[in-house]
């Protein structure tokens with residue numbers, strides 16, 4: 001083999017596809033019994049739903065191109081009608097992304113957003129640790145920064161919702177440097193959080209995993225499932241990936257898995273300490289999802305878009321992801337801290353209680369219900385993306401994707417644009433494929 005790719009998520013599959021296009025022999029080893037990684041499509045009441053990645057936006061050009069190439073069209077996210085916010089015990093309606101708060105609260109939200117985005121001007125995407133503000137920003141958490149600029153309670157609660165849905169963590173767990181760089185890589189808070197013109201603008205009616213399945217189909221038996229790579233040996237002009245089912249020797253390897261999961265692979269000879277520490281200091285967050293299906297999207301008849309925000313858990317954000325013909329489907333992002341430890345029946349009750357608190361009692365009677373806790377996955381747990389704590393970027397950031405001895409690194413966490421998203425994963429696969437191709441040439 002020319003190249004062995006570890007991980008058949010969007011990053012690994014893109015890297016393999018690009019290398020194959022360039023005429024290289026490539027094999028993909030995937031530990032799960034399916035491709036797609038953090039993209040996993042299943043069904044509810046017969047309609048496709050995504051347990052992981054769902055939405056795409058207009059500036060996420062690379063994943064959109066890939067999806068179009070393999071014949072997976074998008075549909076706009078349903079936005080007609082009023083959005084709802086349950087805040088401090090009251091449900092109110094609003095339009096667009098910024099919820100209806102008091103004038104004082106809204107002014108505070110704008111002030112903090114402006115200050116946050118101003119900071120991003122000083123943080124370069126490729127090497128954020130070189131910024132003059134980096135030591136200061138990487139020494140504090142997002143919460144620490146919010147307190148230092150005297151953000152009001154509502155602003156802090158809204159930022160907590162942003163942290164939960166974006167990184168699957170609380171504001172006091174994520175480095176301010178990471179937060180600023182991450183949002184900048186998405187083009188700003190608006191493009192990251194908005195539906196129209198933003199990252200939630202569109203979705204794939206058949207789900208996101210079919211994109212990965214089609215890429216994998218084209219690669220055929222070069223994608224091998226159920227192959228957990230436990231050891232990578234390197235040197236002597238080659239790299240060998242070892243699994244229980246045997247080893248694959250190649251001239252180069254692309255490790256396309258989240259940095260945290262690099263720790264589960266033994267590298268021989270051992271990589272320099274900084275690589276090892278990076279994996280230990282780049283933890284994934286935890287996010288969970290609950291879906292409820294109803295005979296019809298009854299909230300639409302009441303003038304609601306199905307989009308809602310809540311300061312009461314476990315569901316804290318909802319969307320209408322109903323198919324054109326078929327049941328009404330509500331998607332709820334749930335707070336993994338209170339949701340994941342519950343037994344399945346209680347998770348269902350709590351999620352439906354949240355939906356009912358927003359959309360009325362009818363929400364308690366779904367025809368089907370599905371939830372998924374990414375933190376509880378047996379293999380490669382966690383998601384949506386890394387919740388990088390203070391100190392990691394400035395100490396270990398430079399090793400995130402620096403190749404070493406024929407080993408190259410991909411995965412959405414290594415991207416400079418739309419890191420954390422499908423688009424970042426695709427971009428990282430393209431970048432790694434280019435690096436490997438140059439390496440093989442030399």
Ligand SMILES: Cc1cc2nc3c(=O)[nH]c(=O)nc-3n(C[C@H](O)[C@H](O)[C@H](O)COP(=O)(O)OP(=O)(O)OC[C@H]3O[C@@H](n4cnc5c(N)ncnc54)[C@H](O)[C@@H]3O)c2cc1C
Pocket residue numbers: 006007008009010011012029030031032035036037038039051052053054055056227228229230256257258261264265287288289374379380382383384385410411412413420421422423425
């Ligand atoms: C709940 C949730 C909601 C999300 N919503 C969105 C969204 O709406 N839009 C969006 O763009 N993004 C979203 N994301 C993020 C998106 O899913 C990820 O950014 C993207 O899928 C990451 O792709 P990847 O290839 O980098 O990594 P992964 O998808 O994690 O792929 C890595 C693969 O490597 C495999 N692997 C790990 N270790 C080994 C090993 N030792 N040996 C062999 N194989 C291994 C894993 O099984 C996995 O298949 C969401 C994620 C979650 C969890």
